[in-house]
Amino acid sequence: MPKQGYHHGNLKQALVDAALRLIEAKGPSGFTLSEAAKQAGVTPAAVYRHFAGRDDLIAEAARQGYVIFADVMQDAYDRGQPSALASFEATGRAYLAFARHYPGHYIAMFESGLSVNRTPELALVARRARAVIEQAAEDLSQHIPPDRRPPAAMFSAHVWAMSHGVVELFARNSPGTAVPFAPEELLETGIGIYLRGLGLIAPDT
Amino acid sequence: MPKQGYHHGNLKQALVDAALRLIEAKGPSGFTLSEAAKQAGVTPAAVYRHFAGRDDLIAEAARQGYVIFADVMQDAYDRGQPSALASFEATGRAYLAFARHYPGHYIAMFESGLSVNRTPELALVARRARAVIEQAAEDLSQHIPPDRRPPAAMFSAHVWAMSHGVVELFARNSPGTAVPFAPEELLETGIGIYLRGLGLIAPDT
DNA sequence: TGTACATCAGTGAACGCGCGTTCACTGATGTAC
DNA sequence: TGTACATCAGTGAACGCGCGTTCACTGATGTAC
Numbered sequence: 001m002p003k004q005g006y007h008h009g010n011l012k013q014a015l016v017d018a019a020l021r022l023i024e025a026k027g028p029s030g031f032t033l034s035e036a037a038k039q040a041g042v043t044p045a046a047v048y049r050h051f052a053g054r055d056d057l058i059a060e061a062a063r064q065g066y067v068i069f070a071d072v073m074q075d076a077y078d079r080g081q082p083s084a085l086a087s088f089e090a091t092g093r094a095y096l097a098f099a100r101h102y103p104g105h106y107i108a109m110f111e112s113g114l115s116v117n118r119t120p121e122l123a124l125v126a127r128r129a130r131a132v133i134e135q136a137a138e139d140l141s142q143h144i145p146p147d148r149r150p151p152a153a154m155f156s157a158h159v160w161a162m163s164h165g166v167v168e169l170f171a172r173n174s175p176g177t178a179v180p181f182a183p184e185e186l187l188e189t190g191i192g193i194y195l196r197g198l199g200l201i202a203p204d205t
Numbered sequence: 206m207p208k209q210g211y212h213h214g215n216l217k218q219a220l221v222d223a224a225l226r227l228i229e230a231k232g233p234s235g236f237t238l239s240e241a242a243k244q245a246g247v248t249p250a251a252v253y254r255h256f257a258g259r260d261d262l263i264a265e266a267a268r269q270g271y272v273i274f275a276d277v278m279q280d281a282y283d284r285g286q287p288s289a290l291a292s293f294e295a296t297g298r299a300y301l302a303f304a305r306h307y308p309g310h311y312i313a314m315f316e317s318g319l320s321v322n323r324t325p326e327l328a329l330v331a332r333r334a335r336a337v338i339e340q341a342a343e344d345l346s347q348h349i350p351p352d353r354r355p356p357a358a359m360f361s362a363h364v365w366a367m368s369h370g371v372v373e374l375f376a377r378n379s380p381g382t383a384v385p386f387a388p389e390e391l392l393e394t395g396i397g398i399y400l401r402g403l404g405l406i407a408p409d410t
Numbered sequence: 411t412g413t414a415c416a417t418c419a420g421t422g423a424a425c426g427c428g429c430g431t432t433c434a435c436t437g438a439t440g441t442a443c
Numbered sequence: 444t445g446t447a448c449a450t451c452a453g454t455g456a457a458c459g460c461g462c463g464t465t466c467a468c469t470g471a472t473g474t475a476c
Contacts, residue, residue, distance in 0.1 A: 007418095007419050007420055007470090007471065007472085008419075008420075011419080011420085027318055028234070029233070029234030032461080032462065032463085033462080033463060033464090034461070034462065034463075035461095042419095042420070042421095043420065043421055043422070044462090044463075044464085045420075045421070045422080045423095045464080045465080045466090046419070046420045046421075047463095048464075048465090049418080049419055049420070050419090053463070053464075054462095054463065054464095110373075111316075113232055150394065150398075153384060153385065153386075154386055154391065154394060155395075155398070157374075157375065157384050157386065157391055157395075158367065158391065158394070158395040158398070160370065160374060161366075161367050161370030161371045161374055161375070161391065161395065162363065162366050162367045162370055162395075163370065164369075164370040164373060164374055165365065165366030165367055165368065165369040165370030165371075165373070166366045166370075168315075168369060168370070168373060169362075169365060169366055169369055170362065170366070179358060179362050180358065181358075181359055181362065186359065186362055186363065186366065189355065189359060189363070190360075190362075190363040190366065190367075190399075192402075193355075193360070193363070193399055193402035193403055194395075194398055194399050194402055195402065196401075196402035196403075197397075197398035197399055197400065197401035197402030197403075198398055198401075198402075212437090212438065212439085212451095212452050212453055213452075213453075216452080216453085237428080237429065237430085238429080238430060238431090239428070239429065239430075240428095240429095247452095247453070247454090248453065248454055248455070249429090249430075249431085250431080250432080250433090250453075250454070250455080250456095251452070251453045251454075252430095253431075253432090254451080254452055254453070255452090258430075258431075259429095259430065259431095
């Protein structure tokens, strides 16, 4: 590790961490390069030793988020195996857990207006995350009679949409909507009803 | 109408319209008071004749959005009557249609970080919009056996979350996720499966 | 072990910019007589 | 109809601010001899 014991030690990661903290606290537009540099105890100009500029810093934060996200999803999937249903439900829960535990990353990834196609590297890791969700959906779809089986990509999209919606509307305080349900409970019941609609779990459980 | 034929005629609304256009084009943080004034053909200082400041302008744009939103939802509900199911499905479709036809309003309402409790007036009209959705859910819940009937507020939250998720993830181009389904189709099928899960529509339709 | 040198992470000053906001003003419109 | 006046929507100049970015520099670290 050649970057040990230099002037700062590990400024690059310190900047990413500061950026994540700022994004979490003040939203994607509240983040500024200067403030991140300040929090890392460094001059704004120092940032340019490690990043091409402001957008590049956000992109790196998002990239790290996608890596964690993909790992977390994969882990949930694996732990649900060999049951397709358990894997599928676990990925749904993991989605929400990720949003709660890594709000800075989540915002950088999904609310910063950042395009996933910004760099090939970013696109790649985002694709890996999506692949896990779609694999879980694909596995599960095998349990539906082929003639009335919706495309796996479709119901992975449904679950993703509901998860994302729950996060945006109810796991943040933004629109001031105080619904008397915990986000976890909402997502759990929502996906439960949805899966029942697919005939994948018993109708009177 | 005393504000007709003045210097500008109807600057206040012109500013709101400009703000909506900017928000739609460049996101909630891309909007600036100065640019909105410029687009309305007016000096930035003129804005202060009609608004307390930048945030007040956004709040007014959001307020107008909630008014339209509530009207549109109410309309959909009414046209679905007397069928509880038709009303419910219509409000779901209306949600997506609103997001598509009034993207500026939608963003100002749900993505600008604006709190609905900013002013009593805003809170009031937002509550009216929510009341329609919850009424539709309440009607529908009457058709579920009471002993296994989930709270109406819960499944209105489910449908709202899925609608919002579809809008955010698939009705915009942001995350570069090119799913081979139209947002309308995704929402339609998603809600269909969900309602089947509630036992509200036949399992093999 | 000690000295000379190369590297390069971080500095500090400066830049041009657009922002939101203020202020005294101006001049078109509406109103009183 | 015509004149004097009041109103007040919009002007234009100015402000202080923080932003992202640049540049020549400095000085701590690592390396060659």
